[in-house]
Amino acid sequence: MAVQNRRDFLKSATFIGASVAGLSAKKVHAEIKESNPGDRMGVLVDTTVCIGCRSCEWACKDAHSLETDTLQSYQNNRSVFKEERRPSDKALTVVNEYNNEINSSNLPIDVKVQCMHCEDPACLSSCIVDAFTKHEDGTVTWDGDKCIGCRYCMVACPFQIPVFEYSKAIQPNILKCDFCYDRTKEGLLPACVEICPVEALTYGKRDELISIAKSRIKVKPEKYINHIYGEYEVGGTSWMYLSGIDYSKLNFVLLSNESAPGVSREIQHGLFKYFVPPLAIYALLGGIMWITKKKETNEEEL
Amino acid sequence: MEHLLKPTPLKNKFITPGVMVLIVLAVNGFIFLAIRLLYGLGAVTNLDAQHPWGIWIAIDVACGVALAAGGFTTAALGHVIHRDKYEALIRPALLTAMLGYTFVAFGVMIDLGRWYYIWHPLIYWNGNSPLFEVGICVMF
Numbered sequence: 001m002a003v004q005n006r007r008d009f010l011k012s013a014t015f016i017g018a019s020v021a022g023l024s025a026k027k028v029h030a031e032i033k034e035s036n037p038g039d040r041m042g043v044l045v046d047t048t049v050c051i052g053c054r055s056c057e058w059a060c061k062d063a064h065s066l067e068t069d070t071l072q073s074y075q076n077n078r079s080v081f082k083e084e085r086r087p088s089d090k091a092l093t094v095v096n097e098y099n100n101e102i103n104s105s106n107l108p109i110d111v112k113v114q115c116m117h118c119e120d121p122a123c124l125s126s127c128i129v130d131a132f133t134k135h136e137d138g139t140v141t142w143d144g145d146k147c148i149g150c151r152y153c154m155v156a157c158p159f160q161i162p163v164f165e166y167s168k169a170i171q172p173n174i175l176k177c178d179f180c181y182d183r184t185k186e187g188l189l190p191a192c193v194e195i196c197p198v199e200a201l202t203y204g205k206r207d208e209l210i211s212i213a214k215s216r217i218k219v220k221p222e223k224y225i226n227h228i229y230g231e232y233e234v235g236g237t238s239w240m241y242l243s244g245i246d247y248s249k250l251n252f253v254l255l256s257n258e259s260a261p262g263v264s265r266e267i268q269h270g271l272f273k274y275f276v277p278p279l280a281i282y283a284l285l286g287g288i289m290w291i292t293k294k295k296e297t298n299e300e301e302l
Numbered sequence: 303m304e305h306l307l308k309p310t311p312l313k314n315k316f317i318t319p320g321v322m323v324l325i326v327l328a329v330n331g332f333i334f335l336a337i338r339l340l341y342g343l344g345a346v347t348n349l350d351a352q353h354p355w356g357i358w359i360a361i362d363v364a365c366g367v368a369l370a371a372g373g374f375t376t377a378a379l380g381h382v383i384h385r386d387k388y389e390a391l392i393r394p395a396l397l398t399a400m401l402g403y404t405f406v407a408f409g410v411m412i413d414l415g416r417w418y419y420i421w422h423p424l425i426y427w428n429g430n431s432p433l434f435e436v437g438i439c440v441m442f
Contacts, residue, residue, distance in 0.1 A: 125428075125430045126433065127431055128422075128428060129423055129427075129434075130427065146422060148414050148415070148417075148420060150433065151349075151415065152431070152433045154354035155354055160351065160352060163351040164343075164351070164415060166342055166343045166350070169339060169341055171416065268430060268431075272435075285382050288383060289383075289384070292384040
């Protein structure tokens with residue numbers, strides 16, 4: 001799969017870089033963990049509850065003034081599930097449907113895809129002009145006034161979420177789920193959570209969502225696998241998932257618990273620690289210059 | 303060697319078949335450049351959400367920087383290690399290096415979605431970004 005190939009390539013490239021610099025990502029990871037305030041919000045997505053009505057897709061477009069059809073046309077159209085879709089510049093969230101391979105008589109499984117709002121976002125860390133912001137409640141937003149359109153965030157994101165408006169010549173935007181930041185700061189629910197008719201989406205404090213998820217697994221261990229996707233992935237994400245079957249069967253990317261930008265950030269900071277390495281190189285060059293110059297004048301004198 | 307350092311008028315013909323081929327290529331490039339500036343990156347590239355960077359960025363950065371590398375090593379040889387007999391080589395090498403970095407900056411600018419904001423890294427800093435380092439290095 002092409003998606004996986006790029007990830008593998010980037011991963012191996014990072015490993016080579018890391019081994020060259022001989023640095024570890026663990027320290028930075030720990031620093032970030034400690035700075036986390038406890039009031040992070042999140043959403044728990046229960047894929048065993050989702051019925052694939054796609055109301056959330058409609059609500060998202062409606063809330064973000066994207067072009068959209070009627071709500072009924074979304075609820076009645078299941079033909080889009082024939083192929084796997086990804087968030088695009090026309091839809092910030094999409095629902096994909098997968099066969100329940102464990103038992104063919106079981107209903108299919110629907111998975112909502114959107115930005116995960118990482119605890120340590122790779123987009124934010126990679127951005128050349130610091131155009132991303134991690135807000136107090138965990139929301140990761142993009143600032144159009146700074147963005148230069150280099151699309152490094154798209155390369156960096158472990159979930160491949162940010163998309164770019166390739167069709168625009170002037171002011172093309174980077175688009176991704178903004179966790180309905182304008183709504184939540186006024187006390188409203190995110191549009192997708194508000195419209196969900198079966199409460200497959202639960203909005204709340206991240207800590208509380210984790211305990212809700214754990215109790216659901218405990219009460220019905222036959223229904224869920226014992227893994228909350230997003231609890232620890234890439235250092236934790238605001239959006240978390242529950243599933244009845246293995247996440248790899250639902251095309252989730254299997255990620256380590258290390259924060260995604262940790263290694264590259266450590267190399268970057270190591271190379272410029274107190275600006276010593278660059279100065280050392282210039283000092284070395286200057287030294288060589290001075291020594292060779294002296295030798296030459298000596299030779300001339302002789 | 304000394305005579306090579308003195309400025310002399312160019313006596314060779316400028317328009318040769320090789321130059322003609324390059325002119326055709328350049329005109330071709332300028333047409334695509336115009337389309338990109340008028341209709342966006344999507345009109346001239348096959349980039350998508352899964353492939354945000356293509357062969358374009360690889361070639362403009364890799365070739366431009368590779369051209370400049372010769373300037374660095376030759377300048378190091380002549381000016382840092384003081385092998386003065388290479389003085390005549392240093393000037394064309396430095397010219398190539400300067401052109402190389404200019405091409406990098408120009409090529410990257412065209413690849414930026416918001417090319418008119420290329421100066422933004424000068425005022426909006428993000429020390430965590432490896433690309434920030436590359437950007438600042440290229441600018442200097």
